[in-house]
Amino acid sequence: MSVQPNDWLMDSGTTAATSLSPDMVRGKLTANAPLAPLVWFKAGGAADWLFEPADLDDLTRFLGTVNGGMQVMALGLGSNLIVRDGGVPGVVIRLGKAFAKVRDLGDCVLECGGGASGILVASTARDAGIAGLEFLRGIPGTVGGFVRMNGGAYGREVSDVLVDCDVVLADGTLITLPARDLRYTYRHSALPDGAVVVAARFRGQPGDPVAIGAEMDRIAAAREESQPLRSKTGGSTFKNPSGDKAWRLVDAAGCRGLTMGGAQVSEKHTNFLINTGNATSAEIEGLGEEVRRRVRASQGVALEWEIQRVGRP
Incomplete structure (x- = not known):
């Protein structure tokens, strides 16, 4: 996204x-x-x-x-x-x-459209014998989204592999930005408001397709085992504070299974919120804020949202 x-x-x-x-x-x-x-x-x-x-x-x-x-x-x-x-x-x-194509440029570099999924990028890298991009298999989004947000999983993030990206600004200007210009930090970049990432180049290193595929399978199995992937959810809700895990703090605050209307904190992974049926976005966001309040009150930690919240209340 x-x-x-x-x-x-x-x-x-x-x-x-x-x-x-x-x-x-x-x-x-x-x-x-x-x-x-x-x-x-x-x-x-x-x-x-x-x-x-x-x-x-x-x-x-x-x-x-x-x-x-x-x-x-x-x-x-x-x-x-x-x-x-x-x-x-x-x-x-x-x-x-039209924006979902991925092609091998040689020298272990893939050019990926902004609408290409992480699964497609990782699979193309595997077939080309390019290692180092397996973690993209674990990011449920598209290239445009995880380039903007410095998406990451399983110990790696986009800033580790991005060469540059093509961006259309809000006035229609098309520019190419090297990775350094995005000034990446944890789940954040300096891309301007209204910019649309239409393509990106990622660099890996030579690898064995069989080993790459095995790592992708490991990542897929780990996600299936630990995350509520078959529910109406939004991925990781809060950023991990330095030296700790958001899910641990949420669990320690007694929020596992907490509900607000049709929204619920996942029993399977407490850093996930779930729409159990017909929850409104206000209920989902409100539940997240209640979790933040309880974590702050019980443990003195101010959790930061990782999920993006947009639009009119």
Whole structure:
């Protein structure tokens, strides 16, 4: 998933939003588009506009026409995202098949479209005998999202393997940024608001495809065993504090199984929130805040959200 910075509380839109028309693009531009079906929690409001560009030229032309006149948010798999019940003003951009290609450039470098999944990237690397990218198998999102958020799993993160990335800015300008310009920290980058990552290059090292595949299988099995993957969830809820684990703090605060409306702290992994049925995004976010309150009160630690929260309350 690729989104704006955490806790993106947005206003009701701009004049530019009302002047859009599906006729101005070759892809699909939809007004008042429900976002709940597109995110893992299956909750939340609609986007004022949802744009699914036909290709890179379609995207740059559209954003050039808008020219920064409205808020822009990119959406990947929606795996690490709470869309608030009031919906998302401006335009949400969802990259489709045209942005989901992965190819081997040689010298252990893969070029990956912003809409490509972590599983596809890791599988392509395996087939090409490129080691070091196996951890991407454990990130439930797309290249655009985990480049923006410095996604990581199983001891590695994007900053370890990124060479550079192609980014379309909110005014339609296409630029290439080397990894150093993203100034990565834990689950954070310096990508500007409204920027859409459309491609990235990752570098690994030579490896044995059989060994790479075995490591990918190990990661997949570990996720299946420890995480509530078959529930309506949003991935890891809170960042791990330095020297500790968020799940341990949540468990120690007595929050395992805690509920608020249709939202619940997972019994299987306490750093996951679950939509048990028809939870609202307000219930999911409210439960997360209650967990934070209890952890702070009982252990003096202020947990930080890892899940992104966007839109109008």
